Amino acid sequence: MGRQWLHAKREVANLKKGQAVGKLVKEIMVAAKTGGPDLEGNARLHAAVEKARKASVTRDVIERAIKKGAGIGDEKLTLEHVVFEGYAPHKVPVIVEALTDNVNRTAPEMRVLFKKGQLGTAGSNKFLFDHVGIVEAHHADPSADAEAAAIEAGANDFVELAEGENDDIPAGTKGVKFLTDRTAPAAVSKWLSANGWTVVTCELGHTAKQFPDLTDEQRAEAGEFLQALEDHDDVHRVWAALR
Numbered sequence: 001m002g003r004q005w006l007h008a009k010r011e012v013a014n015l016k017k018g019q020a021v022g023k024l025v026k027e028i029m030v031a032a033k034t035g036g037p038d039l040e041g042n043a044r045l046h047a048a049v050e051k052a053r054k055a056s057v058t059r060d061v062i063e064r065a066i067k068k069g070a071g072i073g074d075e076k077l078t079l080e081h082v083v084f085e086g087y088a089p090h091k092v093p094v095i096v097e098a099l100t101d102n103v104n105r106t107a108p109e110m111r112v113l114f115k116k117g118q119l120g121t122a123g124s125n126k127f128l129f130d131h132v133g134i135v136e137a138h139h140a141d142p143s144a145d146a147e148a149a150a151i152e153a154g155a156n157d158f159v160e161l162a163e164g165e166n167d168d169i170p171a172g173t174k175g176v177k178f179l180t181d182r183t184a185p186a187a188v189s190k191w192l193s194a195n196g197w198t199v200v201t202c203e204l205g206h207t208a209k210q211f212p213d214l215t216d217e218q219r220a221e222a223g224e225f226l227q228a229l230e231d232h233d234d235v236h237r238v239w240a241a242l243r
Contacts, residue, residue, distance in 0.1 A: 022233060024052045025065045026099045029077050030236075032069030035186075043135075043189035043202040051168060051200065081236075084110050085126060086119040088222040088240060090214055093128045095206050096229055097237040106234045113232065116225055129206035129239060132156075133185030136166060136201035137192050138173040144196070146176045153191040155180050168200040179207065208241035 027048045035042035039049060045066070052062050068075045082103055084096040094117070100106040111119055135155070150158040161175035169175035180188045182204055189202040214222065222242055229238050 021052075021055060021057055021061075023236065024048065024055055024057060025061060026079060026236060028052060028062060028065040029069035029079065030081070030099060032066045033071070033077050037066050037070040037072065043186040043193075043199065047189070047199050047202045054168070082106060083122070084114075084119065085122065085124050086114050086117055087125070088117045088225045088242070090218045090222055091212055092117075092214075092222045093125045093208065093241045094226070094229070095126065095129060095239040096235055097239075098232075098234045099236045100234040109232065109234075113229055126206075128210070128241065129208055131182060132205065132207055133180035133182050133188070134201060134203055134205040134207075135178040135180060135185050135189050135192065135199060136161070136169070136175070137178065137189075137197040137199045138169040138175045139197050140173055141196075142172065142174045144174045146174065149176070149192065149195070149197065150178055152195070153178065153188040154184055155188050166200070203237075205237065206239040208239070211241050211243050214242075 028045065031042060031045035031048045035044055037045070039046045049062055049066075064075075067073050069077050071077065078101050079099045080101070080103055082098045082100060084098065086094055086096075088094050096110065098106055098110070135153075139149075146158050146160055149155075155178040157179040159177045159179070161169060161177055163171055163175070166175055178188055178192070185202050185204065189199045193199050219242065222240075226238055226240055226242065229235055
C-alpha cells in the first residue's frame with residue numbers, strides 16, 4: 001500500500017510540474033507578443049524567462065516560446081486572453097485571467113469551477129480592484145530599504161513580502177512587491193535590476209481595494225476554491241481579495 005501511495009504522490013507531483021511549466025511557457029509567449037523578443041528591452045519577458053530557467057525549462061523550449069509569441073518563424077501565437085469575474089465562497093471577489101486556444105472549452109469549465117462560488121458577468125466586480133503594474137523583486141541584503149527603492153524606482157507603493165509568500169524569492173532575502181502605474185512596471189523593473197534587486201515578476205495585475213473579514217475556516221474554504229482555479233491548465237493569474 002505504501003509503494004502505491006508513493007507512486008500516486010509522484011504522479012501528482014509530475015502533473016503539477018507539467019502544469020507549472022505549461023503556465024510558464026504561456027507567460028513567455030504572451031510577454032514576447034506584447035513586448036517583443038529582446039530580453040534586455042522587455043522586462044516582463046526577462047522575468048518570465050528567469051522563472052522558467054529556475055524551473056529547469058530547457059533552452060529550446062524557452063526559445064521556441066519566444067519565437068512563437070513574437071511571431072518569428074512559421075508558428076504563430078493563437079492564445080486568447082479571457083477574463084472571468086466572480087466571487088469565491090464567503091463573497092471574496094475574484095478576477096481570473098485565462099490564456100486559451102479554445103474559449104468554448106474554457107468558459108464552461110470555469111462555470112463548473114465557480115459552482116462553489118458565484119460567476120459574474122464582465123465588469124461585475126472590477127471596480128473592487130485597482131488595475132496596476134506589479135513588480136516583485138528581492139534583495140540579498142535583508143535590511144535593504146524598500147521605501148527608498150520604491151521612491152527612486154518610481155513606484156507608487158510597496159508591500160514587503162513574508163518569507164515563503166512567493167516561491168520565487170529565496171529564503172533570507174528581502175522580498176518586496178512594488179506597485180506602479182500601468183505604464184511604469186518596465187521602468188521600475190529596470191531601475192531595480194540596476195540597483196541590486198533581482199526581479200522575479202513584472203506584469204499588469206489587480207489589487208483588491210478592500211478585504212472581507214473572514215474566520216480561519218472561511219479563509220481556508222476560500223483558499224481551496226482559489227487553488228482549484230489556479231490548478232486549471234488555462235488559468236494564467238488569479239487575483240482575489242484574500243489575505
